[in-house]
Amino acid sequence: MTQARIAIIGAGVVGATAALVLARAGHPVDLYSDRTAEQLRDEVPATGTAVLFGHSRDVDHTLVEELYADAPLSTGMNTRLNTGEPGALQDVLAFDPDFTYTAAGIDVRLRAYDRIRLFEQAGGRFHVETVTPENLDDIAGAHDLTLVSTGKGGLSGLFPVDESRTVYRSPQRHLLAAAFTGLGHGPDVFTARGHGAGKHNVFNLHTDHGEIWIGPYWHKDAGASWSVLGFAKPDGAWVERFGEVTDAQSALEVVVSIYRDYFPDDLPDIEKLRVIEEDPRSWLRGAVTPTVRQGVGYTRGGRPVAALGDSAIAFDPIAGQGAQTGLIQVAALVEAIEARESDFTAAWITDQFDRHWEERGHAAAEVTRLFLGDPEYAFVAGPVFAGAVADDAVGAALFGLLSEPAPILDLKTDEDVERFIADARAALVRG
Numbered sequence: 470m471t472q473a474r475i476a477i478i479g480a481g482v483v484g485a486t487a488a489l490v491l492a493r494a495g496h497p498v499d500l501y502s503d504r505t506a507e508q509l510r511d512e513v514p515a516t517g518t519a520v521l522f523g524h525s526r527d528v529d530h531t532l533v534e535e536l537y538a539d540a541p542l543s544t545g546m547n548t549r550l551n552t553g554e555p556g557a558l559q560d561v562l563a564f565d566p567d568f569t570y571t572a573a574g575i576d577v578r579l580r581a582y583d584r585i586r587l588f589e590q591a592g593g594r595f596h597v598e599t600v601t602p603e604n605l606d607d608i609a610g611a612h613d614l615t616l617v618s619t620g621k622g623g624l625s626g627l628f629p630v631d632e633s634r635t636v637y638r639s640p641q642r643h644l645l646a647a648a649f650t651g652l653g654h655g656p657d658v659f660t661a662r663g664h665g666a667g668k669h670n671v672f673n674l675h676t677d678h679g680e681i682w683i684g685p686y687w688h689k690d691a692g693a694s695w696s697v698l699g700f701a702k703p704d705g706a707w708v709e710r711f712g713e714v715t716d717a718q719s720a721l722e723v724v725v726s727i728y729r730d731y732f733p734d735d736l737p738d739i740e741k742l743r744v745i746e747e748d749p750r751s752w753l754r755g756a757v758t759p760t761v762r763q764g765v766g767y768t769r770g771g772r773p774v775a776a777l778g779d780s781a782i783a784f785d786p787i788a789g790q791g792a793q794t795g796l797i798q799v800a801a802l803v804e805a806i807e808a809r810e811s812d813f814t815a816a817w818i819t820d821q822f823d824r825h826w827e828e829r830g831h832a833a834a835e836v837t838r839l840f841l842g843d844p845e846y847a848f849v850a851g852p853v854f855a856g857a858v859a860d861d862a863v864g865a866a867l868f869g870l871l872s873e874p875a876p877i878l879d880l881k882t883d884e885d886v887e888r889f890i891a892d893a894r895a896a897l898v899r900g
């Protein structure tokens with residue numbers, strides 16, 4: 470193996486992980502960040518909740534040792550769909566499968582901070598500097614390979630949007646994310662929701678307004694806690710409520726109001742939630758236009774650079790694919806760097822990204838469409854949700870797609886969906 474001089478721009482969880490793994494593999498790595506490690510941990514909100522479901526969690530463990538052994542794991546998804554307005558709500562369906570894997574949501578700010586520190590211990594060079602399109606050319610010129618992981622903004626504009634792989638032109642949901650303390654993870658929480666209690670995520674869907682999810686979380690200051698993600702449909706009533714959020718306390722008030730009005734069974738637990746006093750940035754509001762970019766971009770001087778993480782593919786978070794897919798991209802890229810037989814040309818970078826798209830990105834984007842309720846996936850969602858009500862094995866297969874989304878690419882016809890359901894049931898019988 471020959472060493473490669475590698476530059477990584479952006480030290481979010483994806484860039485910091487790539488930097489650490491490549492430095493430990495013996496490559497000279499420069500990691501550029503517009504913030505210090507402490508600022509990344511303490512002065513910005515988390516980019517997202519970044520729950521790793523099953524497979525990506527296993528992959529992450531092959532990259533970096535477990536640092537959060539005390540984090541609460543989740544083992545299932547307590548799901549309910551209802552309809553109607555306050556005072557006239559109607560249950561549509563409910564199911565509560567165990568996952569066939571475990572999931573964990575670790576504060577990405579903490580993960581990035583810890584990985585930057587380990588990167589420095591491994592001999593990596595951490596530069597606090599905002600990289601601009603102008604100086605990116607010098608950086609790329611001084612390195613054999615430059616990876617751009619500056620998130621959805623930053624330098625992502627260097628990579629043209631791939632229109633053939635990008636389905637949406639506008640955000641499909643308004644988002645509200647916040648972490649709270651005050652509620653434990655024992656068998657006494659969410660008891661109204663069934664057997665999983667404190668170990669299952671609780672996922673509530675409303676036919677017209679959107680979705681609200683709460684799951685076990687490891688917060689950088691509070692440790693074991695809960696993350697809440699609200700997804701408001703653009704023409705639904707929750708958009709206005711999300712717009713009222715200006716701080717952690719108002720985020721909590723809006724969350725409580727949505728449960729009170731739309732999912733009152735969960736209110737006794739939700740009312741126990743408290744803001745995390747040590748972290749005024751424990752909340753986030755916004756929207757993502759799901760976007761797939763080309764894997765290669767060029768500096769002003771024409772040098773090729775590679776897109777990584779959210780800079781390559783930005784997902785709506787409804788199916789929790791962003792960090793998972795970014796970390797899987799890191800693992801594949803590290804292997805390809807080790808196995809390379811040529812320079813890091815534009816063609817090499819494009820090949821790696823196309824492979825990543827085929828192996829993970831495409832399926833992750835399609836699973837996101839399924840959970841967004843895209844009409845093109847109605848032929849899947851209808852029978853699979855109904856099947857999940859009848860049989861937990863089908864629910865487990867549905868949420869298996871969060872961990873390993875690839876099977877969705879085989880669902881083209883009603884018969885394929887029937888087979889998916891039958892296979893899930895057969896797997897349960899065999900198990």
Ligand SMILES: Cc1cc2nc3c(=O)[nH]c(=O)nc-3n(C[C@H](O)[C@H](O)[C@H](O)COP(=O)(O)OP(=O)(O)OC[C@H]3O[C@@H](n4cnc5c(N)ncnc54)[C@H](O)[C@@H]3O)c2cc1C
Nearest residue numbers: 479481483503517519520600620623778779789791792793
């Ligand atoms: C509400 C929400 C919930 C989510 N839930 C999940 C989930 O459950 N599971 C999951 O897998 N994913 C989830 N995601 C997605 C996940 O959080 C992101 O995919 C992931 O954190 C992106 O990491 P990143 O390192 O690619 O980008 P970022 O975290 O955005 O990091 C980019 C870094 O680059 C820096 N930077 C920017 N410009 C420059 C520059 N010019 N020079 C130097 N540095 C620069 C930024 O400051 C930042 O530190 C969620 C996202 C949201 C919004």
